[in-house]
Amino acid sequence: MIQTKLLAVNPKQSRQKLNFNSNWAFHSGDVNHGEAIGFNDRFWEAITIPHVMRLEKKHNGGGAIYQGVGWYRRYFKLPESLQDKRLTIHFEGVQMNCEVYLNGTKLTSHYGGYMGFSVDISQQVKFGQDNVLALKVTNVDDPLTPPGKPMQKLDFNYYGGIYRNVSLLATEKIYVSDALEANKVAGGGLLINYTQVDKQQATLHVQSHIVNGSDKIATVKLLSILKDKNHQEVARVTVQNKINAHGEYTFQQEMKISNPKLWHPEHPYLYHLESLVYQSGILTDRVVTNTGIRSIAFKSATGKADGFYLNGEKLYLRGANRHQAYQYVGDAASDGMQRRDVKLLKAGGFNSVRAAHYPASPAFLDACDELGLLVIQCQPGWQFYNRDPVFVNRSFQDIREIVRRDRNRPSVFLWETSLNESPTPASWMKDAVAIAHQEMPGNARKPILHCRRYEQS
Structure with missing residues (x-):
């Protein structure tokens, strides 16, 4: 086993996102017990993410690429200062199906190569000593996973591999959820909506899903601050509510923005919505979300198609x-x-x-x-x-x-x-x-x- 250094972290930060793209080992083809802690991977290829299972010429479909199984392994060591944190590994995209293991234990399977997913490792990870994260990835034809069509008849390819970014996220036990991980209809994470948009004023409605993963009931305050591109405050709103132990709550907030700068392809102005979560006056999470103020509509005139309107103006x-x-x-x-x-x-x-x-x-x-x-x-x-x-x-x-x-x-x-x-x-x-x-x-x-x-x- 490779001996690894402790990951550099700041235990005082409420939310830390650590880049997990480097220091991977890869093997093309299937192996027995590739997830095992003591598996000998010394002759595997050293790679970084993003990665495909074989370098390929550029071509549009037809399946003239590698199809099969590939194994990925990564060693890491976490400091004991993270023991009370919630720890998840986030994969932005693995093509196409995979199994995820930590220290020889299977954590999950994921199907589909285009959407990200998170794996909670809080209970399985070891602190102050080596951990091994392993993935078995396959891009063989799978009629049960969309797109589903055999690659020989497809006009694009499932190249296979961990082909989008990987990160480790450390948060406190009271945190803003991830929309995909929460798996809630019209819920989870943040849902930002502008109910009124014109050049004089915009009304922002934000729905924020907060999870209390601790063992105690908590009075949680959510402070939402909208800032312009120069990081100057434009609006703020605060709300609080009690959340049961191992419970959750969805906050609803509204802000008014005077003389907003509207988002448009010719002038794509972005604001920054800062979500600050407090419990007993202590910051437990901070999330910044880019947002653009704009309205969209498709209109018809006298029964005939008229076109697309952005911010009330027609756009070809x-x-x-x-x-x-x-x-x-x-x-x-x-x-x-x-x-x-x-x-x-x-x-x-x-x-x-x-x-x-x-x-x-x-x-x-x-x-x-x-x-x-x-x-x-x-x-x-x-x-x-x-x-x-x-x-x-x-x-x-x-x-x-x-x-x-x-x-x-x-x-x-x-x-x-x-x-x-x-x-x-x-x-x-x-x-x-x-x-x-x-x-x-x-x-x-x-x-x-x-x-x-x-x-x-």
Whole structure:
């Protein structure tokens, strides 16, 4: 076993996000007991994340890439100062299915390569000594996991691997939840909604899900502060409530913003919403969320289609489809490469992009928010449908998760709740649209695009 150094942490910080992209070992192919603590991995390849299971030439589908199993292992050592923290490992994307182990014990399985997931390691991790995190990853054809189509017949590839960022998150026991981990309809994390938007005033409504993971009832105060791009305070609101031990509570808050600077592709102004959680006067969590103030609508005039309106003004959409594949590295593009794609689209005169045919990475969407590019966010799918209930349920969960992950982004203006160009039955389509409306209720709703044949490939 590799002897590792203690991770550098600041125990005084209420929330710490540690980069877990480095110091991984990788083996191409399956092995017996690759999760075991004492497994000999000395001859495995040393790699960093993001990573695909084999360097590939750039090509569009057809399956001429590695398909199979790959194993990943990473050693780490945590200081005893983190013993009272809640500790989770967050994976932004593992392609396509995986099993996650810590110190030889299986923690979870995850299906689907395009959405992130978190694993709570608080009870299994050892402090002051070596831990080994292991993943068994497979990108073999799986008709039960969307998109589901065999790669030989697909026009893009499942390159396989831990191809998006990995981090370790340490928080106190009273914290703002992660929207994906919470797994609540129209809940979890933060849900930001602007109920009124014009050049004179905007009204912000924020819903915040706070978890009390401690053994005692707690009086929790939530202070929300909106700041402009220069970090000057624009508005603030405070509310408090008791939360039972191992309980949760969803706070509702409202702010008024005078003379707001509106988000637009030509001037993508971002505010910063700072969420501060206190218990007995002690800060237990701090989360900063970028937000853009804007209104969106599709209108018709005298019974005819009129077009798209942003902040009350008509905007002609100039867009393109974008895949996430690159030469050699496949899907495993760095955050800088994701940002470069947005810059290229902007330089080409586009103001919108469709994330074909699956959810784009958080880094790509961060750049769209910051640089000004409207996004159609898609669920994974392409010319394939499986009536098996497992596939159906996973396709519906994909819709829920893309909305929960990206609902606060000013760049995302349409949800494509369809398995692209797929023979889905009317009952599936009806349920898919209903699910999206459940996740974006009332004034928080963004338009939902559902069409069986959106584009010609």
